[in-house]
Amino acid sequence: MRDQIAKYAAKLRADRSAVAGEIAFAAQDDVLITDGNGALATFAGDVLSRLNCLGLVVARPALPFADLLVRRAPASEERIFPNDTETRTFLHDIPFLRRNELGGDPVGRIARMLGNRKGIIIEGLGIVASGAVTIEQAYINYSSIFHSTFVKYLQDVLDRGFLLPEEAGIFEAFRRDWLQPLTPDGLSFTETPLTSPGEIFGEITRVGRYTVERGLVDSFFGNISARVGDIIYISQTAASLDELAGCIDPVPMDNSSTTGITASSELIAHRRIYEATDTAVILHGHPKFSVIMSMRCQEQGCQITDCWKDCPRVRFLGDTPVVAGEIGAGGLAKRVPPVIGAPGKAIVYGHGVFTIGRNFGEAFRAMVQVENWCRDEYFRLQAEG
Numbered sequence: 001m002r003d004q005i006a007k008y009a010a011k012l013r014a015d016r017s018a019v020a021g022e023i024a025f026a027a028q029d030d031v032l033i034t035d036g037n038g039a040l041a042t043f044a045g046d047v048l049s050r051l052n053c054l055g056l057v058v059a060r061p062a063l064p065f066a067d068l069l070v071r072r073a074p075a076s077e078e079r080i081f082p083n084d085t086e087t088r089t090f091l092h093d094i095p096f097l098r099r100n101e102l103g104g105d106p107v108g109r110i111a112r113m114l115g116n117r118k119g120i121i122i123e124g125l126g127i128v129a130s131g132a133v134t135i136e137q138a139y140i141n142y143s144s145i146f147h148s149t150f151v152k153y154l155q156d157v158l159d160r161g162f163l164l165p166e167e168a169g170i171f172e173a174f175r176r177d178w179l180q181p182l183t184p185d186g187l188s189f190t191e192t193p194l195t196s197p198g199e200i201f202g203e204i205t206r207v208g209r210y211t212v213e214r215g216l217v218d219s220f221f222g223n224i225s226a227r228v229g230d231i232i233y234i235s236q237t238a239a240s241l242d243e244l245a246g247c248i249d250p251v252p253m254d255n256s257s258t259t260g261i262t263a264s265s266e267l268i269a270h271r272r273i274y275e276a277t278d279t280a281v282i283l284h285g286h287p288k289f290s291v292i293m294s295m296r297c298q299e300q301g302c303q304i305t306d307c308w309k310d311c312p313r314v315r316f317l318g319d320t321p322v323v324a325g326e327i328g329a330g331g332l333a334k335r336v337p338p339v340i341g342a343p344g345k346a347i348v349y350g351h352g353v354f355t356i357g358r359n360f361g362e363a364f365r366a367m368v369q370v371e372n373w374c375r376d377e378y379f380r381l382q383a384e385g
Contacts (some may be wrong), residue, residue, distance in 0.1 A: 001029045001135070008057070008139040009036060015218065016178070017146040018059035022126065026056045027135055040126075043107070047128065050111035055131035055138040061146055063174060065153035066121045070096045072156065072163050080121070082152035084291055085308065085327060085351040086144050086221060094145055096121040119145045143218045147288065154292050158382055175379070182214060182375070184368050189361030193280065200226050200233045201248055207283070207360040208241035216367055217241055217285035222352065223264035226281045226360075227274045230254070234270055236262045269333040269354075276337035279344075279356035283363040286352035287371035289378050294322050294347045296381075308349045314339055317347060318373045324349040345370050 005025040012018040024036030026044035034041040040058045048056040069080050073096075080094040095113050097106075097120065110128060113120050118141040119129035127145050131137030162168050187210050194200045208224050211217050222241050225234035230253045239247035249263045253271060264270070270282050297307065297315065304310050311324040321339040325331030325348055332348045340346040345355045345366045353370050357363035 001027050004135040005035045016062050022060035024058050028054050046107045047110050053130045053132045055135040057138040057142050058128050060126035066149040067123050069153050070123045082148040084151045099123045140220050147218050151291050182372055184365050191359050205244040208244045211285050212242035216287045222285045223266050224283050225270045234263045237265050272333050272337040277341040280358050281360050281363050282356050284354045289374040290353050290371050293317050293374040295350050320345050320370050322347045
């Protein structure tokens with residue numbers, strides 16, 4: 001268990017989602033185990049002892065966006081409602097506690113809130129996330145909240161501007177110090193066609209890791225595949241893209257085998273993209289600025305309320321088409337294939353980016369290009385106010 005705690009604490013540091021010295025885990029084994037920052041570890045253990053789950057992570061996010069969302073929220077509100085796909089699918093909403101609400105029995109109150117949610121925000125403390133049966137789940141839920149609050153805060157700044165005196169300085173420090181240049185430089189790709197299973201598994205595993213390391217996806221969200229003949233080699237559902245060894249399924253194009261049972265939930269979308277194009281590979285990630293910009297629509301007088309699934313339009317961000325559609329067997333499996341062939345890339349509303357290519361070098365570079373365009377456009381619009 002301590003090995004698992006060390007592993008996921010290291011992931012939080014590597015993906016820069018938590019402050020290195022302010023991470024703590026608690027886990028129920030034969031005895032209660034706590035590890036990490038002393039005060040936070042004690043707190044995590046106290047909360048976990050009141051929950052019917054295996055693991056808990058408490059950490060201060062590397063960016064203050066969650067706290068700023070709490071402070072920007074009306075006094076009557078107790079939850080944040082991001083509208084990205086990760087929140088809608090896995091979190092629904094994100095409860096929070098303000099600083100002045102921690103009196104009395106804060107541990108008991110937090111435990112009750114976690115009884116029907118995967119994670120919460122505590123102003124001034126950080127994100128608390130639980131894992132029902134694994135430490136891994138606690139890490140995933142923390143990562144989802146970090147991703148969703150990142151997207152939601154930057155959306156709100158674009159829509160409403162800065163509302164608090166210190167926000168402009170925080171925003172500038174984020175842009176200057178936390179954001180890093182996004183580039184494929186220094187990465188190695190196999191540019192020739194993949195043929196043997198060994199080559200395919202090795203390339204998919206390596207590119208999956210690149211996608212996480214360059215911040216194009218949180219490790220457990222996204223998928224990747226290659227087609228050779230009548231076989232799609234695709235990452236498994238819930239697999240971490242930076243740990244794909246042993247987690248890649250060979251699935252016949254005609255679905256004549258049960259190997260697709262454990263494949264990514266986007267298998268149908270991948271199959272239809274292969275049917276509609278001559279691509280050899282598909283990469284799907286959730287780069288944050290692409291998600292943010294995909295939800296910015298200037299349509300006037302539109303009566304559609306569930307834009308993420310019901311919008312019939314094809315919009316464009318630069319030269320990248322943007323479509324709506326539910327994940328899994330939903331609308332994106334119908335709407336992405338017709339638009340992705342010519343540009344080699346497509347964005348799904350609130351969800352992420354699909355790119356294709358003759359090899360993963362092409363697909364990866366296309367995703368970098370999409371995210372950099374969206375990042376530049378975001379800051380251009382934000383500067384215009």
